[in-house]
Amino acid sequence: MTTKKEKKKPETANDKKRRTRLSPEIRRKQILEAALVEFSAQGFAATSISRIAQRVGISKANVYVHFSSKDEIFETLLRSLSSLGKTQGNWRQIEDAEDVPGFIDNLVDATYASFTPEALAILRLMISEGHRIPDVLAKWHEGNVSARAERQAIIDEQVAAGRMKRSPLTEHFQFAMTPFVYAGVAKLVFGDAATEEVERMKDTHRKLLHQLLEP
Amino acid sequence: MTTKKEKKKPETANDKKRRTRLSPEIRRKQILEAALVEFSAQGFAATSISRIAQRVGISKANVYVHFSSKDEIFETLLRSLSSLGKTQGNWRQIEDAEDVPGFIDNLVDATYASFTPEALAILRLMISEGHRIPDVLAKWHEGNVSARAERQAIIDEQVAAGRMKRSPLTEHFQFAMTPFVYAGVAKLVFGDAATEEVERMKDTHRKLLHQLLEP
Amino acid sequence: MTTKKEKKKPETANDKKRRTRLSPEIRRKQILEAALVEFSAQGFAATSISRIAQRVGISKANVYVHFSSKDEIFETLLRSLSSLGKTQGNWRQIEDAEDVPGFIDNLVDATYASFTPEALAILRLMISEGHRIPDVLAKWHEGNVSARAERQAIIDEQVAAGRMKRSPLTEHFQFAMTPFVYAGVAKLVFGDAATEEVERMKDTHRKLLHQLLEP
Amino acid sequence: MTTKKEKKKPETANDKKRRTRLSPEIRRKQILEAALVEFSAQGFAATSISRIAQRVGISKANVYVHFSSKDEIFETLLRSLSSLGKTQGNWRQIEDAEDVPGFIDNLVDATYASFTPEALAILRLMISEGHRIPDVLAKWHEGNVSARAERQAIIDEQVAAGRMKRSPLTEHFQFAMTPFVYAGVAKLVFGDAATEEVERMKDTHRKLLHQLLEP
DNA sequence: AATGAATGAGACTTCATTCAT
DNA sequence: GATGAATGAAGTCTCATTCAT
Numbered sequence: 004m005t006t007k008k009e010k011k012k013p014e015t016a017n018d019k020k021r022r023t024r025l026s027p028e029i030r031r032k033q034i035l036e037a038a039l040v041e042f043s044a045q046g047f048a049a050t051s052i053s054r055i056a057q058r059v060g061i062s063k064a065n066v067y068v069h070f071s072s073k074d075e076i077f078e079t080l081l082r083s084l085s086s087l088g089k090t091q092g093n094w095r096q097i098e099d100a101e102d103v104p105g106f107i108d109n110l111v112d113a114t115y116a117s118f119t120p121e122a123l124a125i126l127r128l129m130i131s132e133g134h135r136i137p138d139v140l141a142k143w144h145e146g147n148v149s150a151r152a153e154r155q156a157i158i159d160e161q162v163a164a165g166r167m168k169r170s171p172l173t174e175h176f177q178f179a180m181t182p183f184v185y186a187g188v189a190k191l192v193f194g195d196a197a198t199e200e201v202e203r204m205k206d207t208h209r210k211l212l213h214q215l216l217e218p
Numbered sequence: 219m220t221t222k223k224e225k226k227k228p229e230t231a232n233d234k235k236r237r238t239r240l241s242p243e244i245r246r247k248q249i250l251e252a253a254l255v256e257f258s259a260q261g262f263a264a265t266s267i268s269r270i271a272q273r274v275g276i277s278k279a280n281v282y283v284h285f286s287s288k289d290e291i292f293e294t295l296l297r298s299l300s301s302l303g304k305t306q307g308n309w310r311q312i313e314d315a316e317d318v319p320g321f322i323d324n325l326v327d328a329t330y331a332s333f334t335p336e337a338l339a340i341l342r343l344m345i346s347e348g349h350r351i352p353d354v355l356a357k358w359h360e361g362n363v364s365a366r367a368e369r370q371a372i373i374d375e376q377v378a379a380g381r382m383k384r385s386p387l388t389e390h391f392q393f394a395m396t397p398f399v400y401a402g403v404a405k406l407v408f409g410d411a412a413t414e415e416v417e418r419m420k421d422t423h424r425k426l427l428h429q430l431l432e433p
Numbered sequence: 434m435t436t437k438k439e440k441k442k443p444e445t446a447n448d449k450k451r452r453t454r455l456s457p458e459i460r461r462k463q464i465l466e467a468a469l470v471e472f473s474a475q476g477f478a479a480t481s482i483s484r485i486a487q488r489v490g491i492s493k494a495n496v497y498v499h500f501s502s503k504d505e506i507f508e509t510l511l512r513s514l515s516s517l518g519k520t521q522g523n524w525r526q527i528e529d530a531e532d533v534p535g536f537i538d539n540l541v542d543a544t545y546a547s548f549t550p551e552a553l554a555i556l557r558l559m560i561s562e563g564h565r566i567p568d569v570l571a572k573w574h575e576g577n578v579s580a581r582a583e584r585q586a587i588i589d590e591q592v593a594a595g596r597m598k599r600s601p602l603t604e605h606f607q608f609a610m611t612p613f614v615y616a617g618v619a620k621l622v623f624g625d626a627a628t629e630e631v632e633r634m635k636d637t638h639r640k641l642l643h644q645l646l647e648p
Numbered sequence: 649m650t651t652k653k654e655k656k657k658p659e660t661a662n663d664k665k666r667r668t669r670l671s672p673e674i675r676r677k678q679i680l681e682a683a684l685v686e687f688s689a690q691g692f693a694a695t696s697i698s699r700i701a702q703r704v705g706i707s708k709a710n711v712y713v714h715f716s717s718k719d720e721i722f723e724t725l726l727r728s729l730s731s732l733g734k735t736q737g738n739w740r741q742i743e744d745a746e747d748v749p750g751f752i753d754n755l756v757d758a759t760y761a762s763f764t765p766e767a768l769a770i771l772r773l774m775i776s777e778g779h780r781i782p783d784v785l786a787k788w789h790e791g792n793v794s795a796r797a798e799r800q801a802i803i804d805e806q807v808a809a810g811r812m813k814r815s816p817l818t819e820h821f822q823f824a825m826t827p828f829v830y831a832g833v834a835k836l837v838f839g840d841a842a843t844e845e846v847e848r849m850k851d852t853h854r855k856l857l858h859q860l861l862e863p
Numbered sequence: 864a865a866t867g868a869a870t871g872a873g874a875c876t877t878c879a880t881t882c883a884t
Numbered sequence: 885g886a887t888g889a890a891t892g893a894a895g896t897c898t899c900a901t902t903c904a905t
Contacts, residue, residue: 024864048264062866131346133407144408171425178422181400192348193359207393210386277891454885478694492887561776563837574838601855608852611830622778637823640816707870
């Protein structure tokens with residue numbers, strides 16, 4: 004404990020209002036985190052800077068030290084999120100599977116496991132507030148497209164190698180991801196009430212993929 | 219009795235707003251229609267009564283003659299929409315098909331045809347603002363569940379009659395609807411940019427159903 | 434101003450909302466009565482035409498058939514009330530007493546008996562909203578002054594006749610009315626909580642008058 | 649109707665409103681002061697936050713920085729006022745008089761001197777808007793009751809000491825305060841038009857007290 | 864960097880009043 | 885005379901944003 008300068012003010016010992024000064028990067032990150040929670044819970048318009056500041060534990064005005072407007076927060080947030088590219092990260096591991104059944108299981112497990120609250124929050128934001136940032140949306144779309152293309156390439160390889168059965172599904176593998184979106188939306192809209200259904204969906208999903216893809 | 223009372227504003231444009239007087243039912247409907255557009259485009263919080271009134275062509279105050287609050291408009295709207303039960307109506311016709319291939323085509327066509335702007339608006343509202351009205355949401359869920367059960371029953375029948383091939387899909391036919399939701403969300407988020415993809419999805423969807431269901 | 438347009442519309446007979454058509458005088462009276470209740474309970478600004486109409490059992494618009502504005506209702510009301518001249522009516526009876534003790538008792542009884550809810554309502558209106566109608570107030574003041582002069586004359590007579598003891602009180606008899614106002618205000622402000630105190634005041638009032646006036 | 653061509657905006661360039669920043673305590677006090685004036689002049693409902701803000705010289709929104717609602721302003725105001733306990737403060741000095749005539753003179757002078765505009769404003773508020781805050785009213789009542797008891801005790805002492813003549817008035821000394829309320833109400837309702845009458849009342853009041861209390 | 868005070872713009876809502884039947 | 889529908893004006897309150905310390 005280094006003795007700081009004696010404050011002449013009779014301090015009430017554990018005052019909550021401790022002014023803490025953090026580096027801009029950290030504060031920005033804190034604010035974006037709080038913003039994600041709030042925006043995704045209430046939507047853009049219904050979220051107030053006040054709430055975000057409160058969640059971070061700073062003053063409203065301080066938010067404006069780090070961002071110049073609510074819009075900027077939103078945009079920065081979505082821009083950063085969209086680069087996350089949800090499942091992309093896992094995809095490498097998925098294809099590490101040694102055989103097709105393993106690949107399918109990896110795919111299904113990894114995909115359904117990616118329903119983190121944060122991912123759902125992003126999905127909700129994209130659906131309900133995406134229109135605010137068309138360029139981000141466009142970029143996200145692009146990202147999706149290329150990720151899709153990548154996945155398709157892998158599948159094509161497998162088919163060419165005779166390890167997967169050719170079918171309309173292998174021609175258009177993105178189709179295999181659709182139940183995933185369904186599950187996400189179900190969770191989004193119905194919350195816990197959807198859990199059971201999603202479980203069942205996952206099961207059917209897996210079975211059908213096995214049936215369709217395995218030679 | 220000849221006083222015609224031609225109100226003539228000599229100069230300037232005749233922006234003399236003639237008061238139009240309509241029955242409450244019509245006005246309410248107009249307001250709800252406008253509200254659907256606005257709510258679904260901007261969300262609840264970002265939609266102002268002003269905008270709704272403007273869209274209808276009436277004064278803000280007049281909105282309050284017919285609804286007692288913004289919340290009431292929203293609730294009335296969603297309550298009325300949720301009873302629409304999207305595709306239910308068409309389902310009867312779908313199963314009228316004489317054979318399974320016809321049934322599948324009917325199903326796919328009818329389903330993708332139900333992407334009216336209004337239906338998409340409802341979907342968006344349910345996703346982004348559903349939390350405001352948990353009971354409506356619950357009722358909607360119930361409705362969905364029973365519609366699903368009905369569809370399942372029909373499928374079961376077909377399977378029992380040996381006209382459809384049994385598979386994980388026939389066991390859990392709701393799974394066959396998931397690409398539909400995907401397509402809806404794609405349209406919701408990406409708008410016209412999704413058209414092509416949706417078309418392709420529909421095609422794959424149809425082909426796979428044929429492959430999976432026909433004996 | 435209003436163009437008449439006789440419309441002979443076939444009346445749907447058994448409508449619950451029986452439109453009753455009353456003579457203007459009766460309606461006006463009804464409206465004024467309702468207005469007194471509302472104005473005095475909530476004050477001018479907090480009273481809505483709606484409430485008045487509701488109390489009468491007619492539509493808002495109908496109020497405007499009989500009065501041209503809220504202000505007019507208020508003014509008409511206060512004008513009519515101020516002419517009531519509270520105790521004036523009783524005063525004749527009071528002085529009918531044969532002797533001074535009887536006169537005093539009559540005076541006290543009659544005065545305290547005049548605390549009807551209506552009289553209190555008027556008092557409250559004069560205090561809280563009188564400023565809206567200075568001329569009515571002035572007229573009321575005048576009325577009070579002359580009533581006071583009349584009373585004073587009677588007292589002077591009694592004193593001259595040696596039936597009342599001369600004192601500062603007989604010189605300025607209005608002073609004898611002050612406890613009355615006190616009691617009124619107490620009732621106004623504290624409602625039932627003041628009842629006991631007012632009773633006691635009346636008693637003291639009576640005793641002191643006896644002591645001061647009787648020779 | 650009133651087409652005034654008063655457009656005062658062109659010149660006078662320095663309407664650059666300098667933001668003045670004050671401590672909450674001071675602002676709150678300013679707001680409460682302004683609120684007292686406005687509420688008592690127009691009543692609660694007819695007073696707008698706008699007017700209060702204008703009187704203070706700040707923006708409407710700033711009022712809400714210091715109070716959370718109009719009701720809160722009102723309540724805070726009345727609560728603070730009711731604790732003022734009008735004449736209580738002076739009472740000690742009044743009884744400091746060395747003899748009964750001096751006491752009476754002190755009493756009358758102090759009491760009538762307490763008709764400050766502020767005191768009248770409070771009285772008006774209690775009469776016209778007291779019902780909004782029953783608990784404050786009740787507390788005020790209590791305060792009055794105990795002040796009254798205190799005064800009565802002093803009188804009783806004097807009577808016991810033979811320095812005051814026993815009479816219904818000394819038994820119930822609050823009665824001696826009633827002309828005071830009358831005077832207050834007269835001032836409230838008739839304003840300056842009541843001045844003369846109040847003067848005369850004070851004179852009679854003094855004379856009668858002398859006559860009644862001095863042995 | 865941090866914040867409390869301040870504010871303009873705008874949202875919802877109410878209400879006196881008018882219009883047309 | 886009576887009324888339901890309609891509206892402009894105004895009121896309370898919120899909020900993103902700025903200012904000054």
